[in-house]
Amino acid sequence: MSRQDVLVTADWAEKNLGTDGIVFVEVDEDTTAYDGGHIPGAIKINWTTELQDQVRRDILTKEQFEQLLSAKGISNDDTVVLYGGNNNWFAAYAYWQFKLYGHEKLKLLDGGRKKWELDGRTLTTDVVERTPTTYKAKDPDNAIRAFRDEVVQAIGNKNLVDVRSPDEFSGKILAPAHLPQEQSQRPGHVPTAINIPWSKAANEDGTFKSDEELRQLYAEAGYDPNKPTIAYCRIGERSSHTWVVLHELLGYDDVKNYDGSWTEYGSLVGVPIETGAK
């Protein structure tokens, strides 16, 4: 994987609106953003109700993923271009889940909704309907997904990349600063984790920094490209952004997203926790 396989520019997207075999899919943190205006022809996936199991805490099962994509009118051969608000956090989360279930032609719109809006490009409230398909997913590729026991075992030997803000890492706050702080889990981070906030990988307009800047960023923070990596945040969406950077843009092989992230780890009984800055 490398940047040109993964990212498309807003110019490319604009030229390819309405092209057969290309499906634009919006996934936002603010699940009402699409309804106020979206890229022409784009469909919406709601991450809270459609990208996770509604009873257990988990991502979709293979069957649920097949049902979702079939209902949305996405075929196995379609090129799916994901984009969203808040610097593509949830679009990256959807990207990771689409990869997990083996969707092959997958792109991320660099800069997402923010760059599109700042550029003054067209948004529409037109209703988009697609004919349902029969989508076939692959078995989940757990080479890109970390579970809690692996995280504990990774302490001291793998790259553990905590992508939350420095104040969340040190344990000063429990959630990003645009959310209330009422949380039940213990503050802090996984011992031996390095703190490289996801935001350092993005420019102000939401686009990803250059490969050169990204390599330097991780190297300076003590990232060892020869070791396997687990990235985590609070609920697994910001770490998907970093997973895209490490696995898809920079092409490091063994990189997993820990979607349980701090809301799971910080609630486990008896696991080691470190507090304070590094």
Add this chain to the structure above:
Amino acid sequence: MCAAPDQGTALPPNTDLTKETVLTGRVVADGQPVAGAFVRLLDSTGEFTAEVVSSATGGYRFFAAPGTWTVRALSRQGNGQTEVRPTGPGLYEAEVAVA
């Protein structure tokens, strides 16, 4: 608490201003509210902390902590920023002019 909260001016129910440090205000251009601006909260070192989209009336809101913060807004009308220095829990208001 997961989805992006509504950026209206009213605080969410149960917000305890004796514990929470809330930064709020409007994004304006020539005195008029700017809706849909990208409002970024930067810490005292200029490091990104959070981002919200301003409401129909230009409003933004962050749950922060005492310290020195920069509220920076990006919009079609231009960019701008202002500094906020909350000294303890409570509600702190600051207008961000973009040009």
